[in-house]
Amino acid sequence: METRITKLFNIEYPIICGGMFWLGRAELIAAVANAGGLGFITAATFPELDDLRAEIRKARDLTDKPIGLNINLFPAGRPQPIEEWVKMAVEEKIEVVETSGRSPEAIVGALHDGGVKILHKVAGARYARTAERVGCDAVCVVGFECGGHPGMDQVTTLVMAPLTADAVSIPLIAGGGFADGRGLAAALSLGADAVLMGTRFMATQECLGHPAWKEHLVSASEADTAYVMQTIGNPSRVAKNDLTDKVLEMENRGTTIQELLPIIGEQSNKAFEEGEVGGGFTSMGQSVGLVRDVPTVKELIERIVQEAVQTRKRLDRAIPQHVTA
Numbered sequence: 001m002e003t004r005i006t007k008l009f010n011i012e013y014p015i016i017c018g019g020m021f022w023l024g025r026a027e028l029i030a031a032v033a034n035a036g037g038l039g040f041i042t043a044a045t046f047p048e049l050d051d052l053r054a055e056i057r058k059a060r061d062l063t064d065k066p067i068g069l070n071i072n073l074f075p076a077g078r079p080q081p082i083e084e085w086v087k088m089a090v091e092e093k094i095e096v097v098e099t100s101g102r103s104p105e106a107i108v109g110a111l112h113d114g115g116v117k118i119l120h121k122v123a124g125a126r127y128a129r130t131a132e133r134v135g136c137d138a139v140c141v142v143g144f145e146c147g148g149h150p151g152m153d154q155v156t157t158l159v160m161a162p163l164t165a166d167a168v169s170i171p172l173i174a175g176g177g178f179a180d181g182r183g184l185a186a187a188l189s190l191g192a193d194a195v196l197m198g199t200r201f202m203a204t205q206e207c208l209g210h211p212a213w214k215e216h217l218v219s220a221s222e223a224d225t226a227y228v229m230q231t232i233g234n235p236s237r238v239a240k241n242d243l244t245d246k247v248l249e250m251e252n253r254g255t256t257i258q259e260l261l262p263i264i265g266e267q268s269n270k271a272f273e274e275g276e277v278g279g280g281f282t283s284m285g286q287s288v289g290l291v292r293d294v295p296t297v298k299e300l301i302e303r304i305v306q307e308a309v310q311t312r313k314r315l316d317r318a319i320p321q322h323v324t325a
């Protein structure tokens, strides 16, 4: 498989595992790399810089393929050491940094000077144009169904990806709602050069997480997510439960971020660490409805590739090479 993204990132398959807070760790990222894709160690997971450096080095010990670092630029509760993360990406010769949350303009120069490529993740074509303008090497657009942070506009990937493909000329990745090889083929059909998945990679052997949480990923349906916090300008798609019902109820009453933070603040890792599904506040996308097992990353990526090949054969029959209208 060869696309602008496989060539740019020097990887075998156009399959990307997006940065995931608390989960983007050495074992998962190295497994994705060894299977021919690209994943991102998620810097914000490690409050101590030394721990982050140790995690990067651990991943290097587990693979000799390219690895990425996710640098979260979302306004956070506590100050984030962005400059230190950039410095570390350069020092540790990280191949690709994935940014998200706001324009990475301020760090593009330092990363490029250090030989690091930048993939910026956005939730809309207009932000993708900004990413291109400020010099990013590639852009990822995610639609409304994605886990984590969909945009304010509630536009699905099916519309967002082709709109973005028309809007920028740098390589494009499509994310949000993809979980299998049909999704990979679809992303490429929509004009993207690769597919990005988060939720699907959570349900793998190498991804850390309590067994009860992984069981939930297998049994949950596509309707078991909630789109919350749009009213306070920070939309998130998370696993639906009593806590998210309460958050939505508060939003209907016109709540504030100050009121919400104590309720959701400490809950984001409960599902991963304790298997607490009912009261946690955990990013999860609608693609969870397509998750039916917990394979190794290698099995998953091989399956995605095979399914994409099958899809292509089906398309070949449906849309033969020569058709006259």
Ligand SMILES: Cc1cc2nc3c(=O)[nH]c(=O)nc-3n(C[C@H](O)[C@H](O)[C@H](O)COP(=O)(O)O)c2cc1C
Residues within 6 Å of the ligand: 017, 018, 019, 020, 021, 023, 042, 044, 070, 072, 099, 100, 121, 142, 145, 146, 147, 148, 149, 175, 176, 177, 178, 196, 197, 198, 199, 200, 202, 282, 283, 284, 285, 286, 287
């Ligand atoms: C548990 C979880 C944590 C995430 N944490 C981050 C993060 O820290 N930074 C980031 O840029 N994206 C984060 N994301 C978003 C993913 O990188 C990716 O964009 C998203 O999962 C794609 O949609 P999908 O879940 O439908 O595959 C997270 C997603 C999940 C499911």
